[in-house]
Amino acid sequence: MIGSVSAASLALGGVAGCRRDAGPPEPPDGHRVYEMRCAQCHAAKVTTIGPSLHEIAGIYGTDVDGVVKWAKAPGRKRKDMTQMPSFGHLMEEDLRAVATWMLEEGKK
Numbered sequence: 001m002i003g004s005v006s007a008a009s010l011a012l013g014g015v016a017g018c019r020r021d022a023g024p025p026e027p028p029d030g031h032r033v034y035e036m037r038c039a040q041c042h043a044a045k046v047t048t049i050g051p052s053l054h055e056i057a058g059i060y061g062t063d064v065d066g067v068v069k070w071a072k073a074p075g076r077k078r079k080d081m082t083q084m085p086s087f088g089h090l091m092e093e094d095l096r097a098v099a100t101w102m103l104e105e106g107k108k
């Protein structure tokens with residue numbers, strides 16, 4: 001039992017971790033960055049731990065820089081929510097890619 005649980009989490013870790021290793025550098029994939037870094041707290045249409053992408057797109061429109069700025073140094077806006085952790089350690093291009101993707105997705 002214990003063996004199969006850890007095998008499963010190893011397999012998951014492998015999928016998330018190894019795609020970047022080989023081949024020429026690819027342009028950052030905003031959807032992938034979202035799945036890895038943001039999806040646990042931000043869903044497309046419903047409020048979960050953080051606001052939905054729909055709400056975020058409603059606030060930021062096409063302001064990719066605004067989302068990047070927030071992700072580097074999140075403020076404290078919503079009294080009923082926890083503080084969002086900072087993503088200042090991510091690469092600028094990953095932040096821009098995920099911000100662009102979020103705003104596109106949130107418009108749908």
Ligand code: HEC
Pocket residue numbers: 034037038039040041042049050051056059067070071075076077078079081082083084085087098099102
């Ligand atoms: C651990 C949970 C968590 C993760 C992971 C997370 N967020 Fe958040 N996010 C929050 C919470 C909570 C808020 C609301 C904070 C508030 O209003 O005080 C928020 C709010 C936001 C907002 C709205 C800011 C505003 O002006 O209202 C944006 C944009 C955002 N997050 C982007 C991101 C991006 C991009 C990522 C991934 C790189 C991400 N978040 C990952 C929890 C998270």
